[in-house]
Amino acid sequence: MDGSIYRSARAAAREVMLPVYLYGVDRGSLKELKRKLISALSPKRGHCVLKFVEADSQVRKLYCYYKDGLQGNESQDNAGFRWIKYGIQLTAFDPYFYGDDLQVAEWNLNQGQGFLRTDKGLFPLRLSRGILADQQIPVINPGEVEAWPVWQIRGPVRAFRLTSPDGQAFGITAPGESTDAVAAGRVLTVDTRPGRKTLVDDQGKNYWPLLDPGPSLRPIEPGKSAVDVRLTAGNGPASLRLMLRPRFESAAIVATSEEDFIFQPVQSPATLESLCQFSKIGFVMPEEY
Numbered sequence: 001m002d003g004s005i006y007r008s009a010r011a012a013a014r015e016v017m018l019p020v021y022l023y024g025v026d027r028g029s030l031k032e033l034k035r036k037l038i039s040a041l042s043p044k045r046g047h048c049v050l051k052f053v054e055a056d057s058q059v060r061k062l063y064c065y066y067k068d069g070l071q072g073n074e075s076q077d078n079a080g081f082r083w084i085k086y087g088i089q090l091t092a093f094d095p096y097f098y099g100d101d102l103q104v105a106e107w108n109l110n111q112g113q114g115f116l117r118t119d120k121g122l123f124p125l126r127l128s129r130g131i132l133a134d135q136q137i138p139v140i141n142p143g144e145v146e147a148w149p150v151w152q153i154r155g156p157v158r159a160f161r162l163t164s165p166d167g168q169a170f171g172i173t174a175p176g177e178s179t180d181a182v183a184a185g186r187v188l189t190v191d192t193r194p195g196r197k198t199l200v201d202d203q204g205k206n207y208w209p210l211l212d213p214g215p216s217l218r219p220i221e222p223g224k225s226a227v228d229v230r231l232t233a234g235n236g237p238a239s240l241r242l243m244l245r246p247r248f249e250s251a252a253i254v255a256t257s258e259e260d261f262i263f264q265p266v267q268s269p270a271t272l273e274s275l276c277q278f279s280k281i282g283f284v285m286p287e288e289y
Helices: 027-040
Strands: 014-023 048-053 059-068 083-092 097-099 101-109 131-141 150-154 157-163 169-172 187-191 198-201 223-233 238-244 264-267 273-278 281-284
Touching: 014 027, 014 059, 027 083, 048 083, 101 223, 150 157, 223 238
Parallel strands: none
Antiparallel strands: 014 083, 048 059, 048 281, 059 083, 059 097, 101 238, 101 264, 131 223, 150 187, 150 238, 157 169, 157 223, 187 198, 273 281
């Protein structure tokens, strides 16, 4: 047949070249700066974070690994007694830029009533097998590409199932008539991020074997969408929490109105700044959210 057929597209790793100029007050201070820079960028210490800061203090972050450029070319045009130039090459295996704010939304569920009364007589009996929450919850991803959420489910929860707009779902069916999938007081964290994909509670218990067949831990698409939540709470207060960090295609920052957020922005924890900072771009040590 003539021409060709488009099948799919994927973003490759992002290559970054960062020109760096080091200047020391003497030869010894220059050598110390070089040592600290090489140590800070060592891939054995994990990734570094390239920060882009606008004049209004908004931040974009790119998670990179050192690739090349620190071999030590000290020719006449590249180095002097107290200075040296580098062209540092970095690779961002995740090619997207991250915002500085962790977006959080939380839904509290009604609790069931106890079987035995404490304020009146025993009769009439009251039966409570859990309160069912089955609804479409609105979700807004303020980023430009899909974002991988972290869900937290606080027990007691008999069973749950979360379904994305394309019909992909994951969940855990109630293991028994009187058994909770997530026990009271436990917090189950469902981490959907690539390379992690874990279901672990706050005591380290692995829930992955308990998942219903064919689970799909899907990302949240950019813009407005809805997630179908079917959750049966046990005899006690339960809650569902969603956390995500928006991702962007470039470091350019565009002002966003409050209507584009249904989350409560939570500033990310302070990061440990390395000893190397240059102008408005800086390296920081690895961080988690």
